[in-house]
Amino acid sequence: xxxxxxxxxEDGFRMPAEYEEHEGCIxxxxxxxxxxxxxxVAARRAFVQVAVAIAExxxxxxxxxxxxxxxxxxxxxxxxxxxxxxxxxxxxxxxxPTFVVNEEGERRGIDWYFNAWGGLVDGLYFPWDKDNKMxxxxxDMMDTDVYDARDFVLEGGSIHVDGEGTAMVTEACxxxxxxxPFLTKEQITEKLKAYLNVDKVIWLPxxxxxxxxxxxVDNICAFTAxxxxxxxxxxxxEDPQYELSxxxxxxxxxxxxxxxxxxKVHKLPLPxxxxxxxxxxxxxxxxxxxxxxxxxxxxxxxxxxxxxSNGAVVMPGFGDVKDAEAKKILEELFPTRKxxxxxxRDILIGGGNIHCITQQIPAKGKTKRKAEGINA
Amino acid sequence: xxxxxxxxxEDGFRMPAEYEEHEGCIxxxxxxxxxxxxxxVAARRAFVQVAVAIAExxxxxxxxxxxxxxxxxxxxxxxxxxxxxxxxxxxxxxxxPTFVVNEEGERRGIDWYFNAWGGLVDGLYFPWDKDNKMxxxxxDMMDTDVYDARDFVLEGGSIHVDGEGTAMVTEACxxxxxxxPFLTKEQITEKLKAYLNVDKVIWLPxxxxxxxxxxxVDNICAFTAxxxxxxxxxxxxEDPQYELSxxxxxxxxxxxxxxxxxxKVHKLPLPxxxxxxxxxxxxxxxxxxxxxxxxxxxxxxxxxxxxxSNGAVVMPGFGDVKDAEAKKILEELFPTRKxxxxxxRDILIGGGNIHCITQQIPAKGKTKRKAEGINA
Numbered sequence: 052x053x054x055x056x057x058x059x060x061e062d063g064f065r066m067p068a069e070y071e072e073h074e075g076c077i078x079x080x081x082x083x084x085x086x087x088x089x090x091x092v093a094a095r096r097a098f099v100q101v102a103v104a105i106a107e108x109x110x111x112x113x114x115x116x117x118x119x120x121x122x123x124x125x126x127x128x129x130x131x132x133x134x135x136x137x138x139x140x141x142x143x144x145x146x147x148p149t150f151v152v153n154e155e156g157e158r159r160g161i162d163w164y165f166n167a168w169g170g171l172v173d174g175l176y177f178p179w180d181k182d183n184k185m186x187x188x189x190x191d192m193m194d195t196d197v198y199d200a201r202d203f204v205l206e207g208g209s210i211h212v213d214g215e216g217t218a219m220v221t222e223a224c225x226x227x228x229x230x231x232p233f234l235t236k237e238q239i240t241e242k243l244k245a246y247l248n249v250d251k252v253i254w255l256p257x258x259x260x261x262x263x264x265x266x267x268v269d270n271i272c273a274f275t276a277x278x279x280x281x282x283x284x285x286x287x288x289e290d291p292q293y294e295l296s297x298x299x300x301x302x303x304x305x306x307x308x309x310x311x312x313x314x315k316v317h318k319l320p321l322p323x324x325x326x327x328x329x330x331x332x333x334x335x336x337x338x339x340x341x342x343x344x345x346x347x348x349x350x351x352x353x354x355x356x357x358x359x360s361n362g363a364v365v366m367p368g369f370g371d372v373k374d375a376e377a378k379k380i381l382e383e384l385f386p387t388r389k390x391x392x393x394x395x396r397d398i399l400i401g402g403g404n405i406h407c408i409t410q411q412i413p414a415k416g417k418t419k420r421k422a423e424g425i426n427a
Numbered sequence: 428x429x430x431x432x433x434x435x436x437e438d439g440f441r442m443p444a445e446y447e448e449h450e451g452c453i454x455x456x457x458x459x460x461x462x463x464x465x466x467x468v469a470a471r472r473a474f475v476q477v478a479v480a481i482a483e484x485x486x487x488x489x490x491x492x493x494x495x496x497x498x499x500x501x502x503x504x505x506x507x508x509x510x511x512x513x514x515x516x517x518x519x520x521x522x523x524p525t526f527v528v529n530e531e532g533e534r535r536g537i538d539w540y541f542n543a544w545g546g547l548v549d550g551l552y553f554p555w556d557k558d559n560k561m562x563x564x565x566x567d568m569m570d571t572d573v574y575d576a577r578d579f580v581l582e583g584g585s586i587h588v589d590g591e592g593t594a595m596v597t598e599a600c601x602x603x604x605x606x607x608p609f610l611t612k613e614q615i616t617e618k619l620k621a622y623l624n625v626d627k628v629i630w631l632p633x634x635x636x637x638x639x640x641x642x643x644v645d646n647i648c649a650f651t652a653x654x655x656x657x658x659x660x661x662x663x664x665e666d667p668q669y670e671l672s673x674x675x676x677x678x679x680x681x682x683x684x685x686x687x688x689x690x691k692v693h694k695l696p697l698p699x700x701x702x703x704x705x706x707x708x709x710x711x712x713x714x715x716x717x718x719x720x721x722x723x724x725x726x727x728x729x730x731x732x733x734x735x736s737n738g739a740v741v742m743p744g745f746g747d748v749k750d751a752e753a754k755k756i757l758e759e760l761f762p763t764r765k766x767x768x769x770x771x772r773d774i775l776i777g778g779g780n781i782h783c784i785t786q787q788i789p790a791k792g793k794t795k796r797k798a799e800g801i802n803a
Contacts, residue, residue: 053505110570117493117513117557120564129429134568135512137493181493188496192510192568194486 068214108362156416169229216309444590464710484738532792545605592685
């Protein structure tokens, strides 16, 4: 594995959209006792369901620390690969590599700096050293060269791309004080353009209410095709989420993507608010002498937090009346894929959802970008 | 990764000889403080030299535990892959998979039971649980199916094959009380025939004097081609090794291989005895309240403990007058390969040598066995 100090855009590499073809998917086994209640047993069952659904159409690799390796191997079916790799927690989206590919069939990783969603300003745990090493470790295991982008704090869940020159992020996250406070919005835009090889960055103002990641884009809005997004939505004006989603909608209605298209917005309903109960809190270990959850706390539940595999869209369900409606919308938007709904409350308790616990490995040599002058 | 309960011979898989083409080589990073003196620093330098010499002609993967991963990554050049994998010690030969291939270009691993060279009878450390998991972990990482041979205690260093139907082992090791005491010599022979897919097992009586592995074959005798071996040899009749080597020579002179050939024996001189000094003992941690080495103890030094890579023979040197002579003999026996001598005293202190710390991954689809009725 070579450590590269050049820039993907200059090298002709770009980040493909999630709906382009994958070689596989990375997941990290849940273990952390202050993230996952009652020994992470319920979380593991949910992770296994996600992994199995993805593995129907692409290779899944689950990374487990030494202590949990045997349990992971036992709980996962044989077609899923388990490798030993230590971590602080289980958010493959946020600290596994962002992969970029070129038109010659080569693939490389990007190793951003990870500081647990805000470092010592408002990060969620300390230390984060094991997580922060995983991108390089995984690239080394794949024998894949990696871009050193460690001067820039970024999580994979805070970016989405359409595969045709457009990225989408939130101001709430990327301009937060705990990430890159010495960079301006314009400098961050240039960084994203250079590393993801995009021509346009759409800045949504906000994300999901109470989202501990400083409101990652992947919980509120996702590309379903070039020029089309789903936006987490509520019609309840009393819900604090209403203003946040509305602010995003206004931006999306004004914006054009890198190709000059207006953006078609599909509203994806939110489930009724999901709250932490007493029993969950009892099942969670404390961190730094404090509980990590409080009874009655609202969790950042959203159907937008889905993973697009080669053959499926694996989306969360919450046992809510909106589950079926949200599923139907995604079925219409992804007519060639099977939509699989996994009951995800036990993932949500950890602070994220299905998109957050997965990271796609794009296929090599099959991701030719259309040539119409996007990078002219 | 599927766990297979069938038999390689019945499935058409066989173990290739070490001099057949490789895809790569596995090494485990040294760490254990009671095996490797002074924080394993000198051992690491020697391991790096071995890895670099092998990496000139095949891919090398070094497995390092979490705590040592960064050091391994820093000390090894970028063309060598480093993966996180926990172990009890660093003997890839003995507990990484024995790989078998078929003529359709498929490869599988064999997972023997490893009990630290004799278990609770006369094993060298306890516990050995991490080592014993490595074969499966490595196969899983490679996405390679693995034969479950855990009802049989065997180390990779206790077997050699010629690639044409012959295996070679020592009675001292394979009939030892700490391995498979309930199996007869005939039953063990049948087991080896079935799993390695050979027709003949040559039983040498002994190995190298004081070899802690119960005298592994790979320290005393190795195939250099079908029908040809090198045998560790001394002309000094006062040396306790003399009787051991002579006993092996007598067997080799009487035996024929699976193809009916007489075996051509090339004597490879032994270096002058290598003894443990006071300084080394001071640098070693104790185990079970006892020192692991005693000043004046003789180590099992032998030039036979070399690794055959695609382009080289990587052999030990001891700073002995015989170093050059042994190198010259191997150069004559391997005319298409470069013979690289690595000063190996710091590996020998751990109890083995270059062959012991390596395990080849045979190439797929390039190992067609000649068809003349060997398995008829």
